[in-house]
Amino acid sequence: MHDKVRPGPISGCQNVKEAVCIHTDKVYDSCREKDCLEDLKVIFLCERDQRLIDNAINVKVRKAKIIWVFSDVEEVPFNEGFFTIDIKFFFEITLDVFTGVAPPTPVRGLATFDKKVILFGSEGKAKIFSSKFKDDEIDKQLCPKNNLPVAVIEVVEPIPLAARLADAHHHHHHHCCMDVSSIPQSVLSNFDVVPEQCEAQQNVFVSLGIFTIVKLERKVQLLIPVFDFCFPENECIEATADNPCELFDRIRFPFNEFFPPQKHDFQGAELFENTREPRC
DSSP states (O other): OTTOOOSSOOOSOOOOOEEEEEEEEEEEEEEEEEEEEEEEEOBOSSHHHHHHHHTOSEEEEEEEEEEEEEEEEEEOTTOTTEEEEEEEEEEEEEEEEEOSSSOOEEEEEEEEEEEEEEEEOOOOOOOBOOEEOOTTSOOEEOOOBOOOOEEEEEEOOOEEEEEEEEEGGGSSOOBSSOOGGGSOHHHHTTTTSOOOOOBOSEEEEEEEEEEEEEEEEEEEEEEEEEOOOOOOOSOOOOOOSSOTHHHHHTSOOOHHHHSOOOGGGSTTHHHHHHHSOOOO
C-alpha cells in the first residue's frame, strides 16, 4: 500500500487507474468585488428601539453580520450566453446607542444592499428532472427546472466602518420600518420581534466594507482521470468517560494565547505599512 495515491500534491509519475464520467458543477464565470457600502440606512423593527434612537446623542457600530443573500439570474437580452445576477444582501447591525452619561445600550437593526453583476453562463435549453427521497413521504419527482445557470455568492462577514445619526425630516423616507412583506421570514426570525410601523425622528446610517466572490455554475458531465477510491485512513479520536484526559493530552499548548504574535507574523501587515506617510 506504500504506492497508493493519497489526497494532496502529486509527486513523481503516478499511474491513472481509469477515466470516470462525473456529474458536477462547473464554474463558467466568476468575479470578485471589494465594496465600500456608504450610508446604508438601518431599519428598526421594534418601536421601542426607534424611540431609543430618537433620543440618542451618538451611535457606534458594535458588529455587523450577514443574515441572508438573495440572488436572481436572468438572461441578458440580445447577448446570448450572458446573464445578470441581481443580489440583495441582508445585514444585521448591532449598535451601541448613547443617550447620555449612562453606559451605551445595544440595539439591533436591519440594513440591506442591492448589487447587480453580469457574468457568462453559457447556454442550455434542456429541462432538468430529478427525484429525491423525502422522509415520511412517498418519493416525488422534483419540479422540473429550466437550464439557467446557478449563481453562487461567497461573502465574508462585513467590516463595520462608521455610523452616524441624521435628522429623519431631512430625508425622503420618514419611516423606520420597510414594507414587512418585502423582508423574508427567515430574516425576520433573527430579530424575535413582531415588526411595527413607526415614525422616526432620527435615522442611523452605517458604512460597511465587504468582500464578495460571485460565480455562475452549471451541472455538467466531465471525464476526469481517476487514481482510486478515496478511503479514510485516520481513525476517529474518541474521548472515553473512563479517561477524559487522553483527549486533552493531544491538544497542543496554546502558545499564541500567552505570547501574542508580532505584527510581521500577520499576512498583509506590510500593506498597511506601505500606505503610511513617512515621518521625520
